[in-house]
Amino acid sequence: MKDVIVIGAGAVGAFIARNLSRFNLNVLVLDKDNDVCNATSCANSAISHSGYDPVPGTKKAKFNVLGNQMMEQVCKELDVPYEQIGTLTVATEEAQLKTLEELKERATINGVPSEIVDQARLREMEPNISEEALGALYCPTGGIINPFLLTCHAMENALDNGVELALNQEVKDIKKVSDHFVVYTQDKEYESKVVINAAGVYSDKIAAMIEPIDWFITPRKGEYYVLDHFKGEFVNHVVFPLPSAKGKGVLVSKTTSGNYIIGPSSEPMDDRECVACDSLTLANVKQQASMLIKNIPFYQQIRVYAGLRATPSTHDFIIESSKSEPAFINVAGIESPGLVSSPAIGKYVVEELVSKVLKLEENKNYKKNIKPYTKPLDLSNEERNALIKEHPEFGRMVCQCEKVSLGEILEVLHRKLPCNSLKALKKRTRAGFGKCQGGFCQPISVSIIAEEKEIDVSKVSYDKDGGYFAPYKSNKGGKR
Amino acid sequence: MRKVDLLIIGGGSAGLAAAVEAYDRGIRSIIIIERGAELGGILNQCIHNGFGLGEFKEELTGPEFAYRFAKQVQDRNIECHLLSTVTSVTPNKVVTYVNEEEGSVEVEAKAIIMAAGCYERNAGAIGVPGDRPAGVLTAGQAQLMINKFGYLCGKRIFILGSGDIGLIMARRFTLEGAKVLGVAEIMPYSNGLNRNIVQCLNDYDIPLYLSHTVSQVIGKKHVEKVEISQVDEKFRPIPGTEKVFDCDALVLSIGLIPNNTLLSDIGIKVSGTKGAEVDQYLQTSLPGVFSCGNVLHVHDLVDNVVKEARIAGESAARYIQGDLHVEEYDISCAAKDGVGYILPQHISGSDYEKVDFKLRVRKPTQNVYIEFIYNGETIKRVFKGVIIPSEMEVISLPLSLFKEKKGALEVKLTPKEVNQ
Structure with a gap:
């Protein structure tokens, strides 16, 4: 029991x-x-919203603001990338400037610090903001998280x-x-x-x-673009349009890994599993984003994805x-x-x-901090070399794009949280997250997973169980 | 910090050929950094034949071709670091690489040859519509899985893109017992070499659907169906033209992209091919850094990679020996009407008597001249009955044609006038 x-x-x-x-x-x-x-x-905007937007008095407002206040500490305890880069909610029409005032009032009621920035200041904060942008609500406590x-x-x-x-x-x-x-x-x-x-x-x-x-619940699908990380930043904050009945609108934001995400769309769905992307929807996302930020380098696109929001009636x-x-x-x-x-x-x-x-009795052995993960890229050269000397596998790069070492992959495969697929590995280590999208490292990762889990290569799943990366063994044999 | 004369990033066909050339021109302090477990790069997974007709006058498989160059490198005792990844290059030519034995190592090089190859454009980059289940692989992934590991990604396979690797894999899958249901190509012409269309598709009755693309991938766990549609002139699927294939894998052969981030990250000028901009020495905008092979521009044949790499090897050797002269000439080269790109982008010196121009056309064209117009004057016309994007044109011109030694060269296609 x-x-x-x-x-x-x-x-x-x-x-x-x-x-x-x-x-x-x-x-x-x-x-x-x-x-x-x-x-x-796994498929959302990866945002730590400040909480200016939910209607005061709702559970959304309450938990958003509380969660945002807790996020820094939680991310420290759990070793999660988190940056409080601030959000900008941008008005692009004269009439929307008044709405900014209303949103600011709402922010104040919710206990969220905010300020209205004029066009000049907005351009300073976001040099690539669109010509149509007239002003914005700046919420410094908003940020980005690795979800x-x-x-x-x-x-x-x-x-x-x-x-x-x-x-x-x-x-x-x-x-x-x-x-x-x-x-x-x-x-x-x-x-x-x-x-x-x-x-x-x-x-x-x-x-x-x-x-x-x-x-x-009506699942509401949101489709996104992901851009590669590259030298020079083209947005510094999470940039939103004004919220509407359909949601917070198409945002442009960097991520904690230095990539950029652009989305989401918002379509009610019947199918609770459908995360398919569709060209017309994505084209619309692109167009809406371009109204916020000019010259988005869409040629840096490395992925599209979609997620379902659990929208309650x-x-x-x-x-x-x-x-x-x-x-x-x-x-x-x-x-x-x-x-x-x-x-x-x-x-x-x-x-x-x-x-x-239930009667709650304190767990005296509770540890709030996660056991540390080895992060070779965060180390100084000397520290890193000391690590590699002791554990050579941290010197062997598996994912060249994101610089993920064999050591990091082996580590997540042997931790308490099960890691059973290429996608699970990607979520934990970023292997396969880069511009080649696993073109080079997925076949290697598949063989590493097979070896560590002591299963055949043909039984390594890409994502869902039973969806194998390379399901058939050649009758001519062949070993790695 | 360790100092070397020449550091070569990449031990594939380009890196190996460049290393041998530099060695034979007197450079002894050379190191090659290769990420794979063996020299030869991507050739090692290309077990089909057809390599080396130009270089060795025989038809070799990829591994055989790689072996010959690896042997030349080994015979010269050139230092190679395998399973090693270059993590950064600085404008002062300090290269950091990492591996299991040495850890993270910094090396200062007098010259660097970038020969890191290319990567495959993938489903994410083009946003293939529909689900994202297992069973969507790039042709290179599928090739590695079957040729090196012995695993097949599907039994009923559809291929998007008619690039050469896709065509080669269509045949390979068929030989391995899978059914290839078809190849869709978004352009109205194939992007592969003609010989591959004939030998890999026609010989096995695999249909090629030109002006078609994948309009939907269907499948929750694994690919179940692929829907293709004909496209209009703006490459948008035309409703009503859908064809659905029951299949368990979608393999993509939709282009290769130079893997040039190490150089672009430090501000080295990049061309439209995403490779570095170079002069006829294959020197980039950072003196002492050279580029060759697929990291510079994607080649059709490995023979052409080797030829190009030898130029980079010679130039790097001259640079190290203080014998590379860049002052005398200053000519910019640009691709115009009908020409997709031209290499080099710049002519800078007179150490070589000829310049190897490399170009690809934008679309298949008949009865045209490739016209070289220098400072407004046509200095060379090369007639082509048929010219196609999948074949790289190499045209060598003597430097003496560029009399003024500065100005601009434009390369374009001009239709041949019909004679009465």
């Missing part, structure tokens, strides 16, 4: 798990995919503190039996006193397993016990600003909701 089962290993599930691990509880996290951080948390490492490291920290993780476990049904729940997956069943639903775009389906619900995060079962907690509809909110949501869910149904 588990004390708590968390369904979903995205950012929200990971931070709930991490917070649960602060207490002496028997916790299990289930995810239907073969990796943590494999849906919404993959935020999620992966939060989960790994939870695992290090005693949480269990079961991947490839898709929840099919949940039943209340006397004083506990039975969670049925495709091939197993688990018992638990408390169940927390953090299932992202499926959170309404999971919630409806317990009781009829009066809300639903209630327009606000749903973070509460279900109506009939206090021990079944929904953490649903966590769309934007979900990533930045996740540390605050995790804390609240455990301290305010789980505490009402």
